[in-house]
Amino acid sequence: MSDASIDVKAETRLDLLVNFWKHFRTNKGAVIGLYFFIGLILVAVFAPLIAPHSPIEQYRDAFKAPPVWMEGGSWKFILGTDAVGRDILSRIIFGSRYSLFVGVVVVSIALSVGIFLGLLAGTFRGWVDTIIMRIMDVILAFPSLLLALVLVAILGPTLVNAMIAIAIVQQPYYVRLTRASVISEMSREYVMAARVSGVRTPRLMFKTVLPNCMAPLIVQAALSFSTAILDAAALGFLGVGAQPPTPEWGTMLAESREFILNAPWIMAFPGFAILITVVAINLIGDGLRDALDPKLKRS
């Protein structure tokens, strides 16, 4: 008897996944984005094997060497070297680790704390709701990057602190989304039924209601993954994110600022890496939204 029920559950879950993939696959852009993203993960994981040089080794005979297709370029440094003779390609390859790390950590913190606060606000309403939502309003009243910048100034300029700051400024979006879904789910009959049958509040929050609120949250997670990468790079660019010689893409841009006119390649490639990564993730986000949340679909 119990076996049968497990079977049914497993099948529906698989069905859901297959169904989701069917929808997701129709969006060509999203699939391309997904392939790129998988490629990026592989690059990040196998960075030491793929990168031709160490990301922090300085070649003193090759300061500001241009990329291979420009005059004076060589195959030794395919994308050229920076002002202190480090191989740009290797730095970009290793940099992918930091960007993915930032995205994963920021989204995990923002998602888990945001869901928790949103569930509290949506379930208990009253003063709990008021306090949580007013705090979120305060966070939203400041421009996100400025708030993150001040937070990092308080916490100290490191990549970890930058991630915490970005997670805090992204918090309100998750809280608002969760709260709104929870409130609309709470008035549904299955919740009423669960309450009547004596399900306790924590179980009601996390097991009964939450799974039905996940679709918009997954979409938000994808979109804020890309925002996190952009913001971390922006903080790196302003000099308060990852510190040199870390091959973080934004920090690489900050180091290249003095040379933009006489050695533009030092600046061009890290920025391009940020751009295509963010485009790929946004493509996936758009695809997820269309597949998971037909209500939000942009016809």
Next chain:
Amino acid sequence: MLRLILKKLGLLIPTFIGVTLTSFFFIRLLPGDPILLLAGERGVSPERYAELQAKFGYDQPIFMQYLDFLAKLFQGDLGVSFSTKQPVVQEFFTLFPATVELAVCAIVFAVLFGLPAGIFAAIRRGKTVDHTVMTTALVGYSMPIFWWGPALIIIFSGFLGWTPVSGRISNMFWIESTTGFMLIDTLFYSDEPGAFMSAVMHLILPTIVLGTIPLAVIARQTRSAMLEVLDEDYVRTARAKGLSSFRIIGIHALRNALIPVVTVIGLQIGVLFAGAILTETVFSWPGIGKWMVDSIFRRDYPVVQGGLLMIAAIIMVVNLIVDLTYGLVNPKIRHTE
């Protein structure tokens, strides 16, 4: 409508108190002693230290300091900058026009290109125009603007030599600040030939950089709003009546599609401030964004505190206006709220 206004204002008050608390306590949390910082490398004697502490009120309990801060705030006093010794409010209003000028140009640029792009994409749905617009919008939306700025500088200032690299106007001109808006000052209050053109040339690249993300957002939003409206019955009726496509799209559809688009434009203000921080840093644009970044690095506490507060207040007021306008044009919001 009155109820909506009162309700929104009621929500605004606790948020504003939260903003004052945040900006006040953030500064107390910043590492470093402000008095030692003020004294600089010369250091300060213990007597003088105590004297300065009393002068700035740092010897008071933190709660009293906060009340004092609030009392001064309502008198329009946000303290004096450590580095320039100027009142923070005065500095803010000296630099604010530079940011507003850039932001207004950026929004005009974004609307001028984003709106038609979105409309064309919607009309030619699924065709090449649509795909091109949507792909470009996606790239624009994903743009790291701290890279986009230098990239444009390399192309237009470096290779082509068309535009200047930084600043608001060429060093050749000395423009007395009348309104603070360089375009207006050079056009109406200055008789130096070429000053206006110089100001325009200095604005082009920062405008494009700051306007890119709003442009992409507006194009996407316009397209989806237009698509929704084009499916409506009244558009079908208009078609059935035999009206020209121009009339249907320009008069019937666009008017209704614009409602959500206008809201999106209004909500870009926060995005613009965040963007201004990066754009102004890239182009050495002497506005609020660069001022804040510099002050954070100089640990100029009064400026960071006052600047945070002023910027948050502006964003809150603009969001309130957007909300109310939306309520005004969309009765559904007015009645459900």
